[in-house]
Amino acid sequence: MAHxxxxxxxxxxxxxxxIKLEDSLRFKITGFPGNVWQIxxxxxxxxxxxxxxxxxxxxxxxxxxxxxxxxxxxxAAWDALPEEQKNRPGNSRPTDIVLPE
Amino acid sequence: MGTITRGFANKILxxxxxxxxxxxxxxxxxNVDNTSVxxxxxxxxxxxxxESTASDxxxxxxxxxxxxxxxxxxxxxSVTTAAAWASGGxxxxxxxxxGSAGTQTAALAFCGTQDPPYLTSTxxxxxxxxTAGGNFPTATAYIGGCGTQTSxxxxxxxxxVPPSNTAQxxxxxxxTAGGNMxxxxxxxxxxxxxxxxxxxxxxxxxxxxxTxxxxxxxxTTGGEMANGRYxxxxxGTQTSxxxxxxxxxxxxxTxxxxxxxxSSGGNLPGAIFDxxxxxxxxxxxxxxxxxxxxxxxxxxxxxxxxTAxxxMSNARFASGGTGSQTSAIVYGGRxxxxxxxxxxxxxxxxxxxxxxxxxx
Numbered sequence: 150m151a152h153x154x155x156x157x158x159x160x161x162x163x164x165x166x167x168i169k170l171e172d173s174l175r176f177k178i179t180g181f182p183g184n185v186w187q188i189x190x191x192x193x194x195x196x197x198x199x200x201x202x203x204x205x206x207x208x209x210x211x212x213x214x215x216x217x218x219x220x221x222x223x224x225a226a227w228d229a230l231p232e233e234q235k236n237r238p239g240n241s242r243p244t245d246i247v248l249p250e
Numbered sequence: 251m252g253t254i255t256r257g258f259a260n261k262i263l264x265x266x267x268x269x270x271x272x273x274x275x276x277x278x279x280x281n282v283d284n285t286s287v288x289x290x291x292x293x294x295x296x297x298x299x300x301e302s303t304a305s306d307x308x309x310x311x312x313x314x315x316x317x318x319x320x321x322x323x324x325x326x327x328s329v330t331t332a333a334a335w336a337s338g339g340x341x342x343x344x345x346x347x348x349g350s351a352g353t354q355t356a357a358l359a360f361c362g363t364q365d366p367p368y369l370t371s372t373x374x375x376x377x378x379x380x381t382a383g384g385n386f387p388t389a390t391a392y393i394g395g396c397g398t399q400t401s402x403x404x405x406x407x408x409x410x411v412p413p414s415n416t417a418q419x420x421x422x423x424x425x426t427a428g429g430n431m432x433x434x435x436x437x438x439x440x441x442x443x444x445x446x447x448x449x450x451x452x453x454x455x456x457x458x459x460x461t462x463x464x465x466x467x468x469x470t471t472g473g474e475m476a477n478g479r480y481x482x483x484x485x486g487t488q489t490s491x492x493x494x495x496x497x498x499x500x501x502x503x504t505x506x507x508x509x510x511x512x513s514s515g516g517n518l519p520g521a522i523f524d525x526x527x528x529x530x531x532x533x534x535x536x537x538x539x540x541x542x543x544x545x546x547x548x549x550x551x552x553x554x555x556x557t558a559x560x561x562m563s564n565a566r567f568a569s570g571g572t573g574s575q576t577s578a579i580v581y582g583g584r585x586x587x588x589x590x591x592x593x594x595x596x597x598x599x600x601x602x603x604x605x606x607x608x609x610x
Contacts, residue, residue: 177561180563244586
């Protein structure tokens, strides 16, 4: 079995207290579209955090599918914009995201 | 002289005080000094050795120990050994290209865009959650800001075509018109200057390096940046400002302002724009931004050079950002085609924080 560096879950960020300072001091949490959160694999503190935020575990493939669906929807919305809005500063077309293993 | 036997402190009660009843202890004769004990005639039945409070004291000096009766926890004030981010309350209105001002525990978010619409709404942060403030008079995006939550200044921006040269002053409740800048500017940097001693730098049209200074009434022309740019990071004050990153072309250049002219500083690790800034000219943060896509990257400036700092949890560009190098906040922004409502709070290494004593 291939060694994996990350695990994934889905959890809605409710705001203050979702990621506490002590969480970030113990391990790294990275967010992606679709409320997908990446945490280090085989990390007890990270596992406790997933439990605390009532996260739903996702495999890499499941997490990737959620992120891709979000990006695809955002790209479709961008493609449907009038040219004037596409050309506004800060409104570039969303790019694909590939989640690392 | 023999030993002395007295009732003495022995246990910690539930409310954090020491109970002196019921037990006794022997003080060896060799430890007793007749002179020093002469005036001791009694001890209270119980007395506090650590303070019991319903909420954490603020500010608390490093080393202070207290008992929080609300959470039933013994806590102490320590310093962090590493920088870290925590989530804050979500904005009511997701947005990017917004204006920002204030501190981590008293921040201000105003205007911005959801592409479309452009927004007039203002939101105020109390360290936990955002609440609605007074609406901005005109829906505007790519706007600059400075000052505090109750004494902020907004300048420039793009309400429509053409961009704006106006400034608006916020008093914690409502916005009123201030003096107009000599020229319109879209995409100026928010920074840590004040409502009555403000600075605005960066704009989308030439000269892009133009700087203007505000005294609470009117704007005067300042020195021009060597690298004209917009949608850049900003920090510092009117007489000690910092410009870093920006478009167009995309810059890694940093410039320092002394109240008269700009001079070059250390370059960012890479060229970025739409990055948020916080801090001072000699202790700044660059947070997020983008080159092609939104990034989580954070860099710290020490007055000479930038070093990589702890990355945010969420990639974002064109976000709000304010605070200091050790206590900053970012909110809103955009990533992957989505406008963000989330807030993240930064605590730098060496910052004073409350920690809970845990039993093992």
